[in-house]
Amino acid sequence: MLGGGAGLAKENTVSELTCLELAVGLWFAHLFSQMGAAGGAFRTAYLFSSRDAQQMPAGLLWGRATRAFANYVENLVVFVALDLGLIVIHHTAGFAPTVWIVARVIYLPLYLFNIVYVRTMAAGVAMISLLVMLYSLAGF
Helix, strand or coil: CCCCCCCCCCCCCCCHHHHHHHHHHHHHHHHHHHHHHHHCCCHHHHHHCCCCCCCCCCHHHHHHHHHHHHHHHHHHHHHHHHHHHHHCCCCCCCCHHHHHHHHHHHHHHHHHHHHHHHHHHHHHHHHHHHHHHHHHHHHC
């Protein structure tokens, strides 16, 4: 069952707190993928400089990693708000937080390797998960 409504956490679901921790870990995965891509996109001297002058990156991967990271941060804010709300009122959204984490884990490599339609499906699943969490937080 996706939405657990106002019930207490089930034994067979990953807790909202665990999902919050995983979401932070995924933030680091995005950060490190962007940093790794920067190594191939810019010269080392530029990476260790104050970057006062803009330099054009080589290749596309750094730009994709940067956009994927920005997209993740935009979605992370909503996820954290909903997840913390569920934790505070001692409610659960069933599998929705876990599905959001899985969808966002899948989304990163799909974005980096420009697999557009499947990437959009992963983003859609993540958005539906956020809606289920909102629905559960509202007490339905």
